């Protein structure tokens with residue numbers, strides 16, 4: 540489902556004399572449907588950079604990033620938006636929300652955007668919010684004023700609302716209490732069981748060992764190591 544082939548990346552620091560910093564070379568990675576692959580490697584090794592390239596936030600300098608039959612490294616912005624709506628989900632650590640939109644609508648939005656009717660979308664959103672222990676009195680409020688942990692759980696509910704065939708998870712269990720961590724791990728297991736291809740960054744070793752089928756050490760993609 541996800542195929543990363545010979546991807547490289549460098550950053551040009553325009554505010555520092557246009558210095559070019561190569562950060563990745565010859566990155567290769569395959570994730571089948573129903574499989575979860577963990578990106579591992581020391582801080583600064585390039586886990587987030589690789590994930591951002593797969594999501595299309597950073598442009599790869601070369602190589603192919605196939606999500607189904609779309610090459611994210613070559614796709615037009617319009618195709619990337621379409622891919623993100625129907626195929627590729629991304630659960631970041633932080634919630635980015637438009638003020639004044641209710642929590643229920645924030646969570647239901649990916650379903651409404653893909654044609655689910657309002658009642659069914661809201662029913663699904665309510666189930667997710669209840670499972671993630673967000674008190675019902677908060678559902679009509681914007682999550683802008685919620686605690687860090689509440690915002691993270693709203694973000695997870697939103698990220699899992701639509702059944703994406705491919706998902707990117709950036710530390711989905713960071714700063715969750717034990718009960719909510721367990722809920723999220725079960726959500727990841729359920730996503731795998733329905734056939735989602737998942738790439739995750741997990742600093743929680745036990746969580747990674749439980750839900751991931753293999754680990755890819757991105758240190759192997761640093762330009763010096765690949766040369």
Ligand SMILES: Nc1ncnc2c1ncn2[C@@H]1O[C@H](COP(=O)(O)OP(=O)(O)OP(=O)(O)O)[C@@H](O)[C@H]1O
Nearest residue numbers: 550551560562580581582583584585586587588589
């Ligand atoms: N926007 C950017 N501009 C310049 N350099 C960047 C940029 N983003 C990342 N880098 C550099 O790329 C390298 C990889 O960073 P990245 O954030 O991908 O590492 P990471 O493995 O996710 O680290 P951590 O575990 O600390 O989050 C680092 O040397 C970083 O300084």
